[in-house]
Amino acid sequence: MSGDTAVVIGAGVAGLASATLLAREGYKVTLIDRLEEPGGRAGTFTTPDAPGFRWDAGPSWYLMPEAFDHFYRLCGTSTEEQLDLVELTPAYRVISEPAGPADPTRPPEVLDITPETIIETFEDIEPGAGQRLKKYLDRSSLVYDVAIQKFLYNNFTQPHNLLTREMVMHARLLAVLLSRSLDSYVKTVAQDARLRQVLSYPAVFLSTEPKAAPALYSLMSHTDLIQGPKYPRGGFSAVVNSFIKLAHDNGVEFQLGTEATEIVTFGKQRRHALAGTSKPRVRGVRVRDVRGSRQRDPQTHTRIIPADIVVSAADLKHTETQLLPRNLQTYPHKYWDKHNPGLSAVLVYAGVKGQLPELAHHTLLLSKDWDPDFQAVFGAQKSWSHSMYVSKTSATDDDVAPAGYENLFVLIPTAAEPGLGHGSAFRDSASGRAEDTRVREIADQALELIAEWAGIDDLDKRMVVSHTVGPADFAERYNAWDGGAIGPAHTLAQSAFFRGKNISSKVENLYYAGATTVPGVGVPLCLISAENIIKRLRADHTSGPTAEAAAGHRKA
Secondary structure, three states: OOOOEEEEEOOOHHHHHHHHHHHHOOOEEEEEEOOOOOOHHHOEEOOOOOOOOOEEOOOOOEOOHHHHHHHHHHOOOOHHHHOOEEEOOOOEEEEEOOOOOOOOOOOOEEEEEOHHHHHHHHHHHOOOHHHHHHHHHHHHHHHHHHHHHHHHOOOOOOHHHHOOHHHHHOHHHHHHHHHOEHHHHHOOOOOOHHHHHHHHOHHHHOOOOOOOOEHHHHHHHHHHHHHOOEEEOOOHHHHHHHHHHHHHHOOOEEEEOEEEEEEEEEOOOEEEOOOEEEOOEEEEEEEEEOOOOOOOOOOOOEEEEEOOEEEEOOOHHHHHHHOOOHHHOOOOHHHHHOOOOOOEEEEEEEEEEOOOOOOOOEEEEEOOOOHHHHHHHHOOOOOEOOOEEEEOHHHOOHHHOOOOEEEEEEEEEEOOOHHHOOOOOOOOOOOOOOOOHHHHHHHHHHHHHHHHHHOOOOHHHHEEEEEEEOHHHHHHHHOOHHHOOOOOOOOHHHOHHHHOOOEOOOOEOEEEOOOOOOOOOOHHHHHHHHHHHHHHHOOOOOOOOOOHHHOOOOOO
C-alpha cells in the first residue's frame, strides 16, 4: 500500500491514534482539525488571567492501562518511555451529601477508596458486604478479561469467533449480566447507599445511568477497585502530547485550523444485476481554512485533500448528516432520533488560594438519593445533577498551579441540551459572546454544594479564577451530537455490536473512529477504535488485540 493516501478528520485521541497507526501501515496521512490545537476534548486549558494555572480540559481518569500499554507497543515504544505514572492514595474520595439542614459544625461524610483495602472498607460499613464484594470483583475481573479478548477489539465481521470454548463456559454469566441493569446487580452486594454508589457511579463515565446500563459494565469495577487509577505526571496533556509526538515521528502531516465540509466520492450509487449494490468510493475531503476567520460559509475558499481512504474521528452524527449527501448516509437523521446521546456537562476550571485538604486528587460528591439527579439529566427537566466529580491534580502535580494554590476541575453532569448555553473558557474578543447566565448559575450552585458538603467554609472567597464550559461549547467546538460531553450512552441497545459499525455501508473506504462509534467512550476505547480500523484494512477478523510483533515497526 506504499503511496496510498489517507485523510483523518479530527485530531482528538482517536484521530491521533488512527493517523499514527495508518502511517505505520505505510499510508501517507493527513490529519485535519478545525481547531488550532490537537487533542480535542483531551486538550489543555490555560488562560492569560490566571498565569501558572493549567487544567486538563476533559479526561482525567487514567484507567484500563493495558489499552495504553498495547497502543504504545504498537507504535514501537512503551508506556514507561512515554509517561511517568503516579500511584494515587487514596485512589479517590467519596463525599456524601449531608443529612438534614446545613450545619457548618458537622464533619463531612467521607469515604476514601483504596484497592488494597476495599474489601475491608465494605465489610466495616456493612458486615457481609466485604465477602459479597470479593465475589463481585472476581466476576468483574473475569468479564473485563472477556471484554478485552472478545468484544472491544472485535469488528464482529465473523460472529463465529465468539463461539469459543471460553465463551460457552461463561455464557450463563454473560447472559445474566446482559439481562439486568447495573443498578439491580449492585443491590445484591450491599444495602448501604454509599457502597452501592461506589459500584454504580462508573455508569456516569459511560454517559448513562445505573438503571440503564447493563450489568455487564460491572467490569468497570475491575479498573477502579482492583487496578486503581493512576496519574500521568503532567496530566492528560502529557498523554496527548505523547500521541502528538508519535504522529509527527511517524510522518503524519497536520493541517490544523482546517475544517472538513464534505467527504467527496467517485462514482454513483447503482444497482448491478449480478454484483448487487456498487458503492461510490471516497475521493478525498473538501476542507476550508478557518484560521483567523469566523466565516461559517462552508463553500468559501474550499479545496479538496485527495485520499484513498478517509477515517472520520469526528462526531459520527455530524459526519453522516453534514459531510455526506442523504443517499450516502449509513446513519441518517432518523437513526439518531431513536438513539440516546448520553449526557453533557458544565465544566468548571477553577483556581483557589491556599490548600484544600478536604478534596483528594479525585473526589466524587454524591447525593444521598441520586435518582432525582439522573432524572434531571435524562428526564424531561433538561437540568443538572447535584452529584458531581472534582479533580484536584495539584494534589499530585506541582506544575499545574502556582505555589500556594490549588487547581480544580469540576464536572457537573447536565442534560445533552445545547440550549443550556456557552461557558466562558473559549470566549474571546472576536466572538463577541459572553458566558451564558444559565451556565454560570449551574457552576456557582455546584461550587456552593462542594463547599457545603466538603466543609470548605470560605471556598468562594478564596477563588481567584473560574472559567466554564457549557453544552453549547461541546456542540460548537466538537460538533457533538446535542452538545454531548462524552458520547452516546452505553445502554444495552448502544453497546458492542449494537452500537453500529465503524465502516460506512454506503461509501467504500470510509471508516469511523472515536467515542461516537464502537467500541465506545473514553480514551482507552478511542485508542482501541483506531486499532480496529487497521484490523479492517488488514481483513483481520480476530476478536482480540493485534499481535504487537506484526505492528511494531513502520512499513515503507
